[in-house]
Amino acid sequence: MNIKNNWVITLACILLLLTANVSGASSFTLPHTHVIPIKDTQQDKQYELYIKLPEGYNKHEDTAYPVIYYTDAQWHMELLSGATAFLMENAILVGISWQINTKGTLKDKEASASRGRDFSIRASSDPKVQAKHQLGQANNHLAFIRNDIIQYIENQYNADPNNRTYFGFSFGGLFGSYILMAQPDTFKNYILGSPSLWRDIPHLLELGTQHKQLNANVFISYGALEDKLGIHVNEFVELLHKRNDKSLKLQKIVIESAGHSDSFPMLGVRSISWLSALISGQQSK
Secondary structure (H helix, E strand, C coil): CCHHHHHHHHHHHHHHHHHHHHHCCCCCCCCCEEEEEEEECCCCEEEEEEEECCCCCCCCCCCCEEEEEECCHHHHHHHHHHHHHHHCCCCEEEEECCCCCCCHHHCCCCCCCHHHHHHCCCCCCCHHHHHHHCCCCHHHHHHHHHHHHHHHHHHHCCEEEEEEEEEEECHHHHHHHHHHHHCHHHCCEEEEECCCCHHHHHHHHHHHCCCCCCCEEEEEEEECCCHHHHHHHHHHHHHHHCCCCCCEEEEEEEECCCCCHHHHHHHHHHHHHHHHHHHHHHHHC
16 A cells, blocks of 8 residues: 555545544533524514523512613624623523515525614615615614514513613614614613714704603713714714703713724623613612
């Protein structure tokens, strides 16, 4: 047997060993976490909820748990799971997935194709862009959250309806800003990380005129290196201050030495720390 044949046999053996190791592997799931399918009852859209319950949770006890609802569930689950485990261990986490049965121009695109449609508040002025991305359906997505998701969670779990929190980053931060101004009573607390406000501030402020009081606690942040986005966030914050709304408690944080993506981990930790202190203070009164 020549050297070449020896190498072929050796390589085959290695491949067999690797295959055996892979076949023996198992997937890891987060403790106390399950995935629930949920349908938008107004439209033929299917989503999933990533629900994590606190350790020791008992449905038959009288304890009412604060709930953190967050968008982009597939991206944010692990960070928020870790942050709440150390900083707010009594919270229920409810992650909202992207649509899993997209149709038309969104079908066969990346898994997150529906987020542009669901989180944006205005249709595109370009007919081709609009036909492709179906933008400006935040109102429909908010109705789905209010009528289906929140109702499901508060019927199935010991969820405190007075302590709902929204968490969104980037496009999800824009969507959270829309909820705050359009239907602020949806959540008590809003965490808006690097919200992609850009040209949407005038429309948001117009929505806000419908409400004399927002009655909400808001944590808003962006990275110090997000120069252009930071200008818009500061404009939005300043206009919120000008409302002179005493029912609105606003906390703005600029995350040092961070751009858009790398500000996210710090947003998760600092905002959950803020929320934990906020709710603890409310419960001690």
